[in-house]
Amino acid sequence: MLVRHIINIVSVIAGVLLISAVSFNKLPWWSLLVLVFLWLLVTAYGVANIRSGYFLKSLNSNPDAEGKKIAITFDDGPDQNTLEILKVLDKYDVKGTFFCIGKQVEKHPEILNRIIEAKHIIGNHTFSHDKLIDLYGTDRFTEEIKDADEIIEKISGKRPLLFRPPYGITNPKIARAVKKTGHAVIGWNKRSFDTTIPSEKVILRRVTKNLKSGDVILLHDTKSITVTVLEQLLLFLQRNNFTTVTIDELFSIQAYV
Ligand SMILES: [Zn+2]
Numbered sequence: 001m002l003v004r005h006i007i008n009i010v011s012v013i014a015g016v017l018l019i020s021a022v023s024f025n026k027l028p029w030w031s032l033l034v035l036v037f038l039w040l041l042v043t044a045y046g047v048a049n050i051r052s053g054y055f056l057k058s059l060n061s062n063p064d065a066e067g068k069k070i071a072i073t074f075d076d077g078p079d080q081n082t083l084e085i086l087k088v089l090d091k092y093d094v095k096g097t098f099f100c101i102g103k104q105v106e107k108h109p110e111i112l113n114r115i116i117e118a119k120h121i122i123g124n125h126t127f128s129h130d131k132l133i134d135l136y137g138t139d140r141f142t143e144e145i146k147d148a149d150e151i152i153e154k155i156s157g158k159r160p161l162l163f164r165p166p167y168g169i170t171n172p173k174i175a176r177a178v179k180k181t182g183h184a185v186i187g188w189n190k191r192s193f194d195t196t197i198p199s200e201k202v203i204l205r206r207v208t209k210n211l212k213s214g215d216v217i218l219l220h221d222t223k224s225i226t227v228t229v230l231e232q233l234l235l236f237l238q239r240n241n242f243t244t245v246t247i248d249e250l251f252s253i254q255a256y257v
Contacts (some may be wrong), residue, residue: 011039036241047134050187052224059251060187065214068242071250072096072233073188074221075125075164078111082218082221085230086118092234096120097247097255098221099164099186101150102127109155118121118157121246121255123162123186124148134194136170141177149181159257162186162247188218203229208236213243214250231249 014035022025026038046054053066062069073097074085082098089096100122105112116122126133136144138178145163153159153186163183164256165174190207197203201227207217219226237244248255 002054002056003052003254004043007039007042007210010175011035041094046168047171050165050170050185051189055170055172056178056185056186058170058185059216059247059252060251061189061216062214062250063212065250068144068213068240069245069250070211070213070237071216071245072124072219072225072230073164073186073247073249074219075081075099075102076104076129077221078108078115079222080108080111081224081227082108082111082115083163084224084227085221086114086120088121088227088230088234090118091231092238094244095246097123097186099123099125099162100152100205101125101129102144102151105148105155108171112155113150116158121162121248122150122152122156122158122160123163123164123247123255124160126166127151129166134171134174136173138173138176138180141173142180145177145181155160161254161256186216186247189218190215190218192218192226193230194216194223196252197218198225200225200229200232203218204232204236207233211240211242213242215251216247249254 018032018035020033022029046052050058051060057207065158077100100112124145128146129146149159161183163178164186168187192203192207194203
């Protein structure tokens with residue numbers, strides 16, 4: 001049972017008790033509002049934080065990983081900038097995992113194949129990555145995942161089994177969609193904020209601070225700042241004897257059908 005189910009049951013019981021207390025004038029009417037507010041707060045936290053596991057189980061890190069293993073993941077490509085990322089990874093002989101957007105794959109099929117030829121792993125990051133995608137119903141969200149799988153398979157011959165929800169947002173509809181498609185949901189535990197933070201130093205500090213075996217780093221191959229950060233990160237990993245693995249290897253799961 002997920003924490004969400006326990007919280008919902010407790011909230012309903014608390015609600016019933018509060019209603020009877022209010023009707024017997026033991027508590028003020030607004031105590032019910034407090035309960036609703038707390039419930040909304042917890043639910044919003046669950047929606048915004050994939051690591052909370054509030055709506056679905058996701059793989060965010062593997063603390064049992066032996067031998068100082070780190071997985072570096074890149075979201076939102078393929079993009080022209082991905083080629084620069086690939087050069088850095090190649091220079092240090094490191095393999096990464098790329099969560100690709102279907103419509104970007106359509107735009108840059110040759111870059112998708114370059115990623116695969118270089119022995120990196122591809123995952124699904126929906127077809128459109130629409131700003132309002134988290135408001136989509138279960139069927140429409142399921143189509144988003146399937147459409148991305150199809151375009152990736154059409155171009156590369158590989159059908160992904162790894163899925164990362166856009167913005168790391170989860171909700172009951174996304175949970176149902178993923179249950180239907182059967183993908184493993186991949187989160188992270190080291191978020192770089194490389195799409196919003198303008199300082200390479202700050203981004204690097206965010207991803208290297210308290211870094212430990214089994215951690216999953218989130219970067220974006222669409223950002224030029226990430227190319228510089230990546231090189232510094234790989235030097236840091238080298239200096240500290242970390243090895244870099246792909247997501248399927250870190251969690252001992254299959255990347256493709
Ligand atoms: Zn994304």
